[in-house]
Amino acid sequence: MSRESMPYSEDKALVEAVRSGDNTAFRQIVLKYEKLIAGVVKGMIGEDGADDVGQETFIRFYRSIDQYKGESGLGTYLVRIAVNLTLNEIKKRKNRQWSSLDDSTKVNGETTDEYSRMESAEMIEKAMTKLEPEFRSVVVLRIMQGYSTKETAEILQIPLGTVLSRLARGQEKLREILKQLGYRHGEG
Amino acid sequence: MEKIKEILLKSFDAKLTPQEQKLLDEALQNSAELRQEKRELEQMRNLLTGQEASFESGFADRVMDRLQTEKVTSSKTIEMYSIFKRVAMVGIAAIIALLITIYYIDGSLTLDAVLGISGYSPDGAELSVINLQDYENIIQP
Numbered sequence: 001m002s003r004e005s006m007p008y009s010e011d012k013a014l015v016e017a018v019r020s021g022d023n024t025a026f027r028q029i030v031l032k033y034e035k036l037i038a039g040v041v042k043g044m045i046g047e048d049g050a051d052d053v054g055q056e057t058f059i060r061f062y063r064s065i066d067q068y069k070g071e072s073g074l075g076t077y078l079v080r081i082a083v084n085l086t087l088n089e090i091k092k093r094k095n096r097q098w099s100s101l102d103d104s105t106k107v108n109g110e111t112t113d114e115y116s117r118m119e120s121a122e123m124i125e126k127a128m129t130k131l132e133p134e135f136r137s138v139v140v141l142r143i144m145q146g147y148s149t150k151e152t153a154e155i156l157q158i159p160l161g162t163v164l165s166r167l168a169r170g171q172e173k174l175r176e177i178l179k180q181l182g183y184r185h186g187e188g
Numbered sequence: 189m190e191k192i193k194e195i196l197l198k199s200f201d202a203k204l205t206p207q208e209q210k211l212l213d214e215a216l217q218n219s220a221e222l223r224q225e226k227r228e229l230e231q232m233r234n235l236l237t238g239q240e241a242s243f244e245s246g247f248a249d250r251v252m253d254r255l256q257t258e259k260v261t262s263s264k265t266i267e268m269y270s271i272f273k274r275v276a277m278v279g280i281a282a283i284i285a286l287l288i289t290i291y292y293i294d295g296s297l298t299l300d301a302v303l304g305i306s307g308y309s310p311d312g313a314e315l316s317v318i319n320l321q322d323y324e325n326i327i328q329p
Contacts, residue, residue: 023252023255026252026255027248027251027252030247030248030251030252031248034242034243034247034248035241035242038241038242038243038247039239039240039241042241043239043241050243051243051244051247051250054243054247055247055250055251055254058251059251059254059255059258062255120235121239124235124236124239139236142201143233143236143237144236144237144239146237149201149202163201164198164201164202167197167200167201168194168197168198171197171200171229171232171233172193172197174232175228175229175232178232
């Protein structure tokens with residue numbers, strides 16, 4: 001997985017450099033973690049608006065760089081910012097999302113075949129946006145990004161038991177949504 | 189069946205107790221439906237794991253551009269600014285308190301009152317000079 005591959009001390013040095021005003025170091029941080037953040041943000045909200053949320057993640061980090069004490073890895077810290085920003089974005093979009101959920105009822109009708117031709121990536125994106133945000137975040141972090149359940153709990157600042165129950169329910173729901181979207185298990 | 193499904197889902201993300209593992213193994217052996225469900229879940233997880241995501245090229249440039257155009261300042265600069273602001277506010281508050289006190293004592297806010305010399309007058313000053321001369325006459329007959 002694309003997580004925190006560089007040594008931890010290297011991140012610390014980069015952060016220190018940014019603190020002393022070195023914007024090149026900040027650029028290095030962006031380059032290093034943009035894929036990780038893209039995975040999290042796009043996993044949760046899809047393509048639409050993901051770039052803006054991604055940019056905002058790094059800008060927020062820059063603004064509050066002195067609050068980063070290095071207790072967690074830099075990637076984990078950035079993911080935490082990204083998840084919070086993405087959850088805010090989901091809240092903002094709630095109305096739009098509901099109307100898109102209404103569209104999904106069509107999948108039981110004549111449009112099912114159309115959905116069954118979807119590329120799996122598109123289908124996953126569509127299915128994920130239909131999953132409630134609290135389930136979405138655990139599925140993205142644990143399954144898509146490969147964080148352990150303990151790390152997922154730390155990032156989301158929720159108990160481990162909650163992560164496990166949300167994972168279980170989230171997977172069940174996601175499987176149902178994928179079925180509705182026409183995904184045929186065994187073919188995908 | 190619900191309990192077994194719960195254990196099945198749990199098995200992907202947590203270590204099962206020996207008892208749970210035994211229950212699951214037995215149920216999987218006896219139920220084709222549960223085996224199918226397990227396969228579907230595995231496929232779904234593989235589908236999710238295989239997702240590669242990246243932003244459009246030039247993402248780092250866009251972030252750096254935003255940094256420039258929005259003149260984003262780091263928290264250290266913001267902190268310095270807020271300390272300066274606090275000191276300035278305390279200073280202003282002290283000056284206002286001083287002016288109120290002067291007004292309360294002198295009943296006015298003239299320059300003399302502010303400088304603390306409103307009680308003195310030039311006449312008084314002359315008088316003190318005359319008194320000094322008298323004193324000199326006394327000691328030099």
